[in-house]
Amino acid sequence: KTKAFIFDLDGVIVDTAKYHFLAWQKLAESLGINFTHEHNEELKGVSRVRSLEIILGLGNVEATQEQKDEWLVQKNEDYLQYIDKMDDSEILPGVMKVLEFLKSNQQPIILGSASKNARPILEKVNILHYFDDIVDGNDVSNAKPDPEVFLVGANKANQPNENAIVFEDSVAGIQAANIAGMMSVGIGEASVLNEADVVFNNFTEITEEFLRELINK
Ligand code: G6P
Numbered sequence: 001k002t003k004a005f006i007f008d009l010d011g012v013i014v015d016t017a018k019y020h021f022l023a024w025q026k027l028a029e030s031l032g033i034n035f036t037h038e039h040n041e042e043l044k045g046v047s048r049v050r051s052l053e054i055i056l057g058l059g060n061v062e063a064t065q066e067q068k069d070e071w072l073v074q075k076n077e078d079y080l081q082y083i084d085k086m087d088d089s090e091i092l093p094g095v096m097k098v099l100e101f102l103k104s105n106q107q108p109i110i111l112g113s114a115s116k117n118a119r120p121i122l123e124k125v126n127i128l129h130y131f132d133d134i135v136d137g138n139d140v141s142n143a144k145p146d147p148e149v150f151l152v153g154a155n156k157a158n159q160p161n162e163n164a165i166v167f168e169d170s171v172a173g174i175q176a177a178n179i180a181g182m183m184s185v186g187i188g189e190a191s192v193l194n195e196a197d198v199v200f201n202n203f204t205e206i207t208e209e210f211l212r213e214l215i216n217k
């Protein structure tokens with residue numbers, strides 16, 4: 001049988017969440033805003049523009065659109081400096097084994113990410129060719145928890161929503177998958193991702209048997 005396997009990028013395939021954090025923290029600090037790891041949880045899966053709004057909200061900072069645009073450029077430039085140094089050693093543990101298994105079982109592999117930097121990151125870590133289609137922040141206008149990115153993804157794989165399996169590390173992404181009527185697989189802490197259908201700490205916990213069951217369901 002054929003399903004659609006949809007993967008989020010940041011925090012699922014690669015640990016870029018830490019680079020997003022560092023870049024946002026630098027900006028927050030320059031604005032005198034205290035920005036912690038806990039705050040960062042709320043930014044996972046959230047678009048760049050919305051993330052800035054949340055950070056400015058933390059410090060009750062008001063700014064003109066022009067100023068915000070400048071900060072967004074600055075944050076992305078800082079972020080891209082980290083990305084530039086990435087290589088395939090930054091693919092999270094267990095991910096390659098899962099991708100290989102799905103490929104060898106002829107399953108569509110789709111990227112469903114809010115990031116506008118998705119393609120360069122996949123190129124950097126040398127796995128762009130594993131993906132049959134990429135749906136990213138350049139393709140959709142509604143951010144997770146809106147299901148748009150995953151709906152487009154399943155459609156690209158020619159699969160109905162109920163045949164799609166979404167791998168996500170963010171609360172917003174799990175909610176998006178659930179709203180879309182897809183199976184949601186949380187990657188991270190079960191206490192944080194309690195709305196997911198199933199949660200694994202990381203991909204090393206995902207067995208071939210589990211994947212085979214999903215394919216044959
Ligand atoms: C992902 C990350 C977010 C990030 C967003 C936009 O969803 O989890 O932290 O803000 O993508 O990424 P971008 O690379 O376009 O700034």
Ligand code: MG
Pocket residue numbers: 008009010011012044045168169170173
């Ligand atoms: Mg993510």
